[in-house]
């Protein structure tokens with residue numbers, strides 16, 4: 001069923017292309033491939049670069065980002081995967097804990113786009129993963145890029161005002 005159109009922000013602009021880590025769980029491979037394609041295109045569109053790492057399932061994505069963030073190499077992260085409801089309550093665990101993990105990392109200052117689909121069936125996932133469809137991979141990348149842009153802007157403002165910037169992000173300091 002068609003719903004209201006979502007408003008998308010204009011793409012942020014960068015003097016220096018951001019380096020993004022795409023962390024994907026190819027638990028449903030075709031779905032994951034569509035999500036990654038959409039994310040790659042969005043990052044390329046702003047002159048950014050990316051690397052891709054795979055994890056077994058959505059539950060591993062927050063941990064993988066937490067580990068990678070400690071390297072201090074990436075400006076932002078995109079978490080991609082798909083959770084389809086099964087017969088047991090495991091669906092709720094995977095959906096809720098993957099989302100909670102990403103949110104907690106985000107609140108610590110990491111720039112993360114959440115592109116983990118949480119759906120009832122494969123068809124719902126397919127239309128959301130398709131870069132020519134709902135393009136949720138591209139949307140997750142766009143979210144990460146907007147956070148990177150905000151982070152850089154605020155750091156720059158801090159510098160121009162002669163303020164020290166507190167290195168309180170994971171992987172800094």
Ligand SMILES: Nc1c(NC[C@H](O)[C@H](O)[C@H](O)CO)[nH]c(=O)[nH]c1=O
Nearest residue numbers: 025027056057058059081082083084
């Ligand atoms: N059921 C789904 C999973 N389950 C696997 C978990 O994410 C995790 O890998 C396992 O519990 C080991 O820690 N993962 C998905 O990405 N999608 C699912 O539908």
Ligand SMILES: CC(=O)[C@@H](O)COP(=O)(O)O
Nearest residue numbers: 083084086087088090091
């Ligand atoms: C996401 C899930 O929970 C699913 O893959 C697991 O299915 P089930 O609840 O039937 O074990």
